[in-house]
Amino acid sequence: MNILVITGSAHKKGTSSYLADSFIKGAEDSGHEVRRFDAAFKNVHPCIGCYSCQKKDQVCVFKDDMQEVNPELLKAEVVVFVSPIYYYDMNAQIKAVIDRFYANNSVLRGADKKAVLMVTYGDETEESAEGAIASYKGMVKYLKWENVGIVSAKGCYVLDDVINSEYPKLAYELGKSL
Template identity: 40%
Template sequence: MNKNILVVTGSPRKGGNSDILADSFITQVQERGFSVQKYEAAFHNILPCKACNACWSKDHPCFFNDDFNVFSTMLEAADVIVFVTPLYWYGFSAQIKLAIDKFYAYEVPQCPKPLKIKESAFIVCGSNPSEQGYQGIIQSYKDICAFTGWKNRGVLVVPGVTEKGDVRKKNYLEKVKKLCDNFKSSTEEVE
């Protein structure tokens, strides 16, 4: 079975550290035989969830017609989701959080297309040099996994990177490879 991996990024800075990490992950899992799509949430018009509970009332997840309804086709095709974001004020970037908040549409009773995602991973980077500063966002990610039932295949924290390309200088791309090793080849079954 060929797994479809969806990599969702949250940085508004093209070619920045989280973008480099995401692209490294994508290249390495493609080499392992996975199908991969990348969705750059920062470059799409996703409105905040308004808690209107009108999900699916117009034949698409969100009542409001924004880019989440286009993204939803990628989301519905995914078997695995990987979030890649810079750390912004000890949490997800606003751009990726807008997309994550709208996953709510897949948890409502009237959802006609439940997600088939079974596995996930998380990559976060930022200028904060202490890994302790990332504990809040890591806990948020783990809570999402617990709520959805996704098997967490790993968390990669990349602290102390500020300038574009810092991840290359500090050999974090090798750690991305180790994270990719947590995913079995596209033909192996997941336990």
């Protein structure tokens, strides 16, 4: 199975990156092919709603690192979104990538794909993740993809918090179960 993991964290050794690593290990242990796109370390221009991608050539006006991820996105059978939550939603780096899905909307919507969301945040209540989860569920419903799991890692402010929690095991098992 082809899996695309899109991360938003600007911290290579951060909490959400650690969850992504755990998920990838589980998926690879099950024989899946995994590609990772770390949005925070890429040049991804935000969508400006110019609709050029919806015209005859269906190409985005921006020539940036979305050209690297688009072929992977189109062939992926599972798309995994991994983001820290700084302020009640997925972070800006991953959101810029998601907004740029619009250029491929006619191919992505209704495609036989599965999706996963993994988020980390320092707060101890699930309330801090509700915006990210609602956004993800709305997107998956719109795209007509199948949600196959959510790992919502509360209380994970720093790396040691996530390492000493159950969340890496949950991420690993989710990757392995696909």
